[in-house]
Amino acid sequence: MRAAEKPEIAALPLFASMDPDQREQIFAASFLQVFPPSLKLFDAGQKPDFLHIVVDGMVELFTGNADRATTMAIIRPVRSFILAAAYTDQPYLMSARTLTASRILMTPSPLIRDAIDNDRELMRGAMHELAFGFRYFVRALSDMKLRQSVERLGNFILLESGERDGAVQFELPVEKRTLASLLGMTPENLSRAFGVLATHGVIVSGNTVQITDAEKLAEFARPDPFLDQPG
Amino acid sequence: MRAAEKPEIAALPLFASMDPDQREQIFAASFLQVFPPSLKLFDAGQKPDFLHIVVDGMVELFTGNADRATTMAIIRPVRSFILAAAYTDQPYLMSARTLTASRILMTPSPLIRDAIDNDRELMRGAMHELAFGFRYFVRALSDMKLRQSVERLGNFILLESGERDGAVQFELPVEKRTLASLLGMTPENLSRAFGVLATHGVIVSGNTVQITDAEKLAEFARPDPFLDQPG
DNA sequence: CGAACCCTTGATGGCGATCAAACGCCGTGG
DNA sequence: CCACGGCGTTTGATCGCCATCAAGGGTTCG
Numbered sequence: 314m315r316a317a318e319k320p321e322i323a324a325l326p327l328f329a330s331m332d333p334d335q336r337e338q339i340f341a342a343s344f345l346q347v348f349p350p351s352l353k354l355f356d357a358g359q360k361p362d363f364l365h366i367v368v369d370g371m372v373e374l375f376t377g378n379a380d381r382a383t384t385m386a387i388i389r390p391v392r393s394f395i396l397a398a399a400y401t402d403q404p405y406l407m408s409a410r411t412l413t414a415s416r417i418l419m420t421p422s423p424l425i426r427d428a429i430d431n432d433r434e435l436m437r438g439a440m441h442e443l444a445f446g447f448r449y450f451v452r453a454l455s456d457m458k459l460r461q462s463v464e465r466l467g468n469f470i471l472l473e474s475g476e477r478d479g480a481v482q483f484e485l486p487v488e489k490r491t492l493a494s495l496l497g498m499t500p501e502n503l504s505r506a507f508g509v510l511a512t513h514g515v516i517v518s519g520n521t522v523q524i525t526d527a528e529k530l531a532e533f534a535r536p537d538p539f540l541d542q543p544g
Numbered sequence: 545m546r547a548a549e550k551p552e553i554a555a556l557p558l559f560a561s562m563d564p565d566q567r568e569q570i571f572a573a574s575f576l577q578v579f580p581p582s583l584k585l586f587d588a589g590q591k592p593d594f595l596h597i598v599v600d601g602m603v604e605l606f607t608g609n610a611d612r613a614t615t616m617a618i619i620r621p622v623r624s625f626i627l628a629a630a631y632t633d634q635p636y637l638m639s640a641r642t643l644t645a646s647r648i649l650m651t652p653s654p655l656i657r658d659a660i661d662n663d664r665e666l667m668r669g670a671m672h673e674l675a676f677g678f679r680y681f682v683r684a685l686s687d688m689k690l691r692q693s694v695e696r697l698g699n700f701i702l703l704e705s706g707e708r709d710g711a712v713q714f715e716l717p718v719e720k721r722t723l724a725s726l727l728g729m730t731p732e733n734l735s736r737a738f739g740v741l742a743t744h745g746v747i748v749s750g751n752t753v754q755i756t757d758a759e760k761l762a763e764f765a766r767p768d769p770f771l772d773q774p775g
Numbered sequence: 776c777g778a779a780c781c782c783t784t785g786a787t788g789g790c791g792a793t794c795a796a797a798c799g800c801c802g803t804g805g
Numbered sequence: 806c807c808a809c810g811g812c813g814t815t816t817g818a819t820c821g822c823c824a825t826c827a828a829g830g831g832t833t834c835g
Binding site for chain 2: 357358376377378381382383385396397398400401403404405406407429430433436437439440441443444446447448450451452453454455457458459497535537538539540
């Protein structure tokens with residue numbers, strides 16, 4: 314890692330308040346690496362060599378067997394991923410690949426395990442990071458079990474809008490095919506789902522989404538006040 | 545909590561290796577309570593007052609809006625639940641109720657937060673507990689997205705058998721209606737799914753499941769070597 | 776003994792997957 | 806500069822899984 318990059322990384326939520334000496338030790342053994350788009354980072358089933366943190370860019374976590382595949386999460390900066398595997402030293406449950414060119418901080422997992430065990434502030438960060446991931450997947454599972462595809466899309470749009478301070482127009486963060494997989498449907502049906510939402514206050518053109526009637530959209534999607542929240 | 549019960553609780557994985565003084569402090573403020581079956585413990589959306597640990601019995605975590613409901617997990621001894629909410633002080637994402645008469649240890653969440661922050665061994669236990677929950681929901685989500693209902697049931701049976709050291713005959717841990725909800729289907733279709741599995745080496749009579757041909761079942765269900773594992 | 780309640784079995788319908796083909800966008804190469 | 810080819814997306818037609826509706830059988834408990 315270059316010296317110029319250290320302050321930026323040190324400011325990450327996970328590292329911000331930890332002991333500087335220990336942090337320095339972690340950084341000394343870590344790599345901040347730039348990856349091209351569509352590069353596989355690791356496979357499900359592997360033992361975790363590194364804890365990964367997305368500093369810039371976007372990473373897709375996905376699973377699947379030979380026949381089928383599905384994207385489990387999209388990781389945007391600044392978040393770690395597979396902390397659960399790295400800390401407990403169990404095989405990855407998901408594979409990872411970059412969606413865009415990405416800068417990723419890679420820290421050897423034995424090192425991060427020790428550091429978490431020895432630094433209270435880092436541990437707190439790790440607990441929060443893990444708790445965030447836990448809650449994300451709880452949400453994703455209930456989204457999947459309780460709602461049908463068009464509702465999921467509607468709530469996704471509301472959530473994205475919410476993360477942009479309620480912006481009524483924004484760009485989709487990923488290709489539609491990836492979004493379809495994230496939402497548990499086929500690209501064909503995502504296309505049709507956007508069509509349905511046209512009658513519920515949403516216009517889509519290319520990659521840009523415009524909410525023309527947020528109230529009507531909310532009425533259709535029925536977001537859950539607890540479940541459909543960032544964080 | 546009665547004095548006679550303390551050693552049993554102190555032996556729980558979460559508490560086993562923590563500082564005895566701090567543990568004593570936690571116990572002094574905790575309740576070990578017996579609940580009847582079908583009792584609601586808390587509702588999604590509430591702020592977490594207590595960390596719960598199932599010592600005996602069985603607890604169902606579930607979500608749902610007015611129309612639909614689904615069970616998210618079945619908690620069997622000895623596990624904590626909603627640690628993520630209790631530690632980060634965010635509202636519960638799921639509701640909880642007992643399935644059977646249950647003994648549950650309830651620890652005020654501010655207390656458990658402090659204790660985790662101050663006791664390294666407890667913190668490790670909490671990290672592992674959280675990591676376990678995280679991985680459980682990752683599995684559940686990919687199970688839901690990648691497999692259809694009969695496959696899910698087949699893999700559930702294989703998993704239960706695996707947890708009983710490969711026993712070829714065992715009792716279903718919950719009512720079939722609850723199992724159906726856990727597996728994301730209706731009771732009617734669970735019934736039909738058992739029917740289908742009859743041609744793949746599984747016989748069901750009442751609550752007892754018998755695997756007559758484990759190989760044929762595995763061939764049909766195609767369990768994932770990484771995903772379909774306890775722990 | 777009767778009444779819930781759970782489970783099962785059957786019939787029907789809808790959501791979404793699959794198959795198929797055409798469109799639009801964008802790169803490369805002539 | 807334009808033709809071509811690849812790929813993501815859209816649109817249409819069909820099929821299959823599973824939910825829903827409905828009714829009957831079994832068990833448990835008051």
